[in-house]
Amino acid sequence: MSKRSRPDPPEGRGPSTQAVHGGERDHQATAAVTTPIYQTSTFWFRDSAELRDYAEGKLVREEYGRYGNPTWKAVERKLCDLEGGEETVLFASGMCAATTTFLALLPRDSHLIVTSDCYRRTRQFIRQYLTKLGVETTVIEPADVKKFEDAIQDDTAIFFTESPTNPYLRVIDVPETVRVAREHGVKVVIDSTFASPVNHRALEDGADLVIHSATKYLGGHNDILAGAAIGSKEIISPIREAVGVLGGITDANSAFLLLRGLKTLGLRMERHNQNAQRIAEWLEEHPRIARVWYPGLESHPDHAVASRLMSGFGGVVTFEVDTDLDGAIRFVDANRIPYIAPSLGGVEALIEMPVLMSFWDLPREDRLALGITDGLVRYSCGIEDPEDLIADLAQALDQI
Numbered sequence: 001m002s003k004r005s006r007p008d009p010p011e012g013r014g015p016s017t018q019a020v021h022g023g024e025r026d027h028q029a030t031a032a033v034t035t036p037i038y039q040t041s042t043f044w045f046r047d048s049a050e051l052r053d054y055a056e057g058k059l060v061r062e063e064y065g066r067y068g069n070p071t072w073k074a075v076e077r078k079l080c081d082l083e084g085g086e087e088t089v090l091f092a093s094g095m096c097a098a099t100t101t102f103l104a105l106l107p108r109d110s111h112l113i114v115t116s117d118c119y120r121r122t123r124q125f126i127r128q129y130l131t132k133l134g135v136e137t138t139v140i141e142p143a144d145v146k147k148f149e150d151a152i153q154d155d156t157a158i159f160f161t162e163s164p165t166n167p168y169l170r171v172i173d174v175p176e177t178v179r180v181a182r183e184h185g186v187k188v189v190i191d192s193t194f195a196s197p198v199n200h201r202a203l204e205d206g207a208d209l210v211i212h213s214a215t216k217y218l219g220g221h222n223d224i225l226a227g228a229a230i231g232s233k234e235i236i237s238p239i240r241e242a243v244g245v246l247g248g249i250t251d252a253n254s255a256f257l258l259l260r261g262l263k264t265l266g267l268r269m270e271r272h273n274q275n276a277q278r279i280a281e282w283l284e285e286h287p288r289i290a291r292v293w294y295p296g297l298e299s300h301p302d303h304a305v306a307s308r309l310m311s312g313f314g315g316v317v318t319f320e321v322d323t324d325l326d327g328a329i330r331f332v333d334a335n336r337i338p339y340i341a342p343s344l345g346g347v348e349a350l351i352e353m354p355v356l357m358s359f360w361d362l363p364r365e366d367r368l369a370l371g372i373t374d375g376l377v378r379y380s381c382g383i384e385d386p387e388d389l390i391a392d393l394a395q396a397l398d399q400i
């Protein structure tokens with residue numbers, strides 16, 4: 001395959017330039033401006049000599065669709081640019097990124113530290129499957145570096161946390177956490193789904209690995225499921241090997257949609273950040289709202305850390321409506337613009353009550369122990385006009 005000679009933009013360009021141009025120009029077989037969808041499961045060799053050269057590492061090319069595809073390789077390069085990492089691996093979903101990473105990096109019978117405010121399925125994987133490998137887990141409060149240090153054991157291999165977390169949007173002091181982790185040889189893995197590389201680049205703060213549910217802001221259009229892990233060549237190598245064996249790869253169509261979605265990441269994040277900040281401030285003043293969690297508000301426990309580490313606070317606002325379960329349901333149902341749906345990070349606003357969406361199967365006292373109250377609402381701002389979203393919220397709150 002002959003490569004065209006105009007190189008990808010150099011490192012150090014802004015996130016929007018990298019999002020539009022990164023990873024694509026220097027790798028095109030033709031002069032197409034957009035990377036095509038390579039809809040193929042396998043790649044042919046001219047003769048056995050070519051195959052032998054490939055097997056001996058003298059030739060870099062694709063072989064079989066589970067090990068690589070030019071469409072998803074373009075996404076991987078673009079995400080390296082955006083996160084400031086050496087290597088990226090794409091996965092079929094965010095869950096696949098987390099589970100494959102755990103399986104690849106955790107030694108048998110080792111120890112893992114995770115934070116309590118965490119996507120429920122990640123927690124389920126740890127409890128239900130990692131225990132079978134003898135992995136012991138300690139759960140700590142997010143954003144408490146002292147508790148993290150106290151939890152470290154001789155066999156602790158990984159500290160895994162979201163930042164911001166779900167649903168309370170706690171922000172981890174990554175540089176301080178990394179400083180402590182390094183003293184004990186613990187790897188720090190940050191699920192940056194809620195931040196996106198536009199708002200926070202955890203690798204620059206010293207994290208060993210960043211993972212994403214690319215289903216959310218990276219894809220940005222509520223139309224694909226995908227995941228990604230980004231880090232050094234050294235840390236990614238066993239993860240890439242694991243995805244080749246476990247098989248949770250993305251497909252070329254989803255990779256193309258992800259590539260397309262990524263091009264507007266900078267613009268979309270700007271609007272998500274602005275919408276969420278305005279809505280959070282408006283909600284905080286509303287008499288029917290008991291509490292708002294948004295890192296861009298001074299009232300948020302991690303506002304200072306978030307202001308230091310993040311260049312924007314994201315598009316999700318979590319709040320407690322001052323009513324009972326039925327009142328909260330009346331409020332959610334009265335909203336006319338957001339869809340009632342799980343997920344976040346797309347151009348369409350989505351609204352959900354965690355109690356119904358993810359935790360309804362648990363007894364109420366167990367839900368409350370996890371901080372999931374009856375009036376809790378998670379609102380993922382889309383890129384709509386903020387005045388329209390606020391007017392819609394206002395009329396919905398009047399109907400409680």
Ligand SMILES: Cc1ncc(COP(=O)(O)O)c(C=O)c1O
Pocket residue numbers: 093094095096119162166191193194212213214215216225226227343
């Ligand atoms: C923070 C976080 N990580 C991971 C996931 C899982 O991602 P996916 O749904 O793409 O498997 C989610 C899903 O909501 C999430 O919110």
